Amino acid sequence: CLQRLDTFLHRSIGSDVVAAQAEAVRRDQSDAKDGSKSLYVVQAERQEQAERSVLISCHSRTNEKKFLKDLSKHGDIKKHFFYESYGVYAVVEFSSQESVASLLEGATIPAVSHESMVPFKSRLLSLRNLNSLDSSNQQAGQQRQPQTTPPINELIQRLSRDESIDHQITHLTESYQLTEENIRLRFLVCSLLNDIAAAYFPECTIKPFGSSVNGFGKLGCDLDMFLDLDGISGRNVKMPKSGLFLEYQMKRASSERAVTQSILSVIGECVDQFGPGCVGVQKILNARCPLVRFAHQPSGFQCDLTANNRVAMKSTELLYLYGELDPRVRCLVFTIRCWARTHGVTSSIPGAWITNFSLTVMVVFFLQRRNPPIIPTLDQLRELAGPADKSVIEGNDCTFVSDFSKIPLHSNTATLEQLLCEFFDFYASFPFSKMSINIRKGKEQNKPEVTPLHIQNPFETSLNVSKNVNNSQLDRFVALCQESTWLLQQRENNTPRRHTGGNTPGPWGLVQLLMPLQVAGVKGRKGKRREAASPGDSVRGEGSVQPTAVFQLIAMGG
């Protein structure tokens, strides 16, 4: 089915792409055996939805009813929602693209006297109609969808009231995961950028990848996008057997990397000069994977635009598949990511920290190593692949099965609480100094090079996903795993604490793990762990580091 959609897309250009994608999605959906759609299908569906949508900057007192009534003069509205990000915005999805065209037809160029406008028209609009303001109600005229996670303190309070660690883990996942509205907004931002890039490359598509679509995205995560020019890449060219044989005259460059750099340089310039709402544009073209980084103010997303990054798209598809196979995968990844962020194991600043992507691969590996395994290895997924799944990108075998129903799963009934505890225990004693984490084989392998942490890139197998991690960051991770295992082994931590004063129950279970840990005093914990396991032993015993000290340590990356 992927091949069918692929052929369809490559043959079509401009608005035909939209119709082709929609048709292919409809057919693929009806073909799906087990209800799980492949990421490729989900993406095509979302892209098509985004092309029928507009983003409108509103007033906080915009009257929803009047607003919708005016907009629906241009056609049927399928879905809309409001949110706040440097002002109030509305995402409006029409049933047909003609309605968007009609709406844009009626929009005017801003009339300002003291400034000049870059005359680039987009689907990012501002509401100027004062009639739509709510005069009766001085408060918000609409309900706004949250686009950020609740503050950690608020989450901690809510989790403290849960009845089991399993509940806490699912609760955390539900509070952190991307909402339907946030996913729509991500695809809409890609679609708006696509309009800019299409001025040069009408056949291109800008697709989200990474945590925006792999199922592991947290509200507020960055928006990774890639400019897909595969349709005009010269790959899979078919020679006509007879008749006129013409080819395009094209400029040549020394390497594919040089082509990527020049495309991103031009598109980056366009985004900077013409892109409404795009600010702080940085062209980082000499990175291993060249990119353009900017902030999209109306959505509040930090965006990374890459090109020719098809291997990353494959790893996104793979993580999506793992997340869809068993609900425990996503729950565990969210919990570990949140735990890691709270303790400064991961950071929003690039550096020697473990990344979210590395952590996710570590969770996948851990789940492959359960007995029986909860998810299959990448090699097993490759063996299950059909001819249409075959994929070789820049010499790397990226083949794996796309039909979820072909994947046999073992019955492993471990609870989330057990898995969380086992995860910490597993990495608290993992032989990092000798072994590499390998999700292709589902078994640790001898390290091919001297580096503190080695996680083999699943598709570019000569690369280490965690090359940036230094010894002290790895040590902190291991120490925190040791302390977390120990905490979870204390029986008094694993049952809800009832009201220790006021109305808030005391911290217990997962909440304990999200509070400052002793870290510095953790070395040699393994020996201590046994003796401390006796009932009544204080978790925050003598010599515990003050929370502020721990956070200073984290801030220093120490």
Ligand code: CTP
């Ligand atoms: N990627 C990769 N190899 C790496 C780093 C990243 O293949 N060494 C790919 C992965 O598919 C990853 C995507 O690029 O999901 C985006 O990378 P990044 O933004 O660093 O990670 P995310 O998974 O998006 O997580 P986050 O929420 O932290 O952005």
Ligand code: MG
């Ligand atoms: Mg990302």
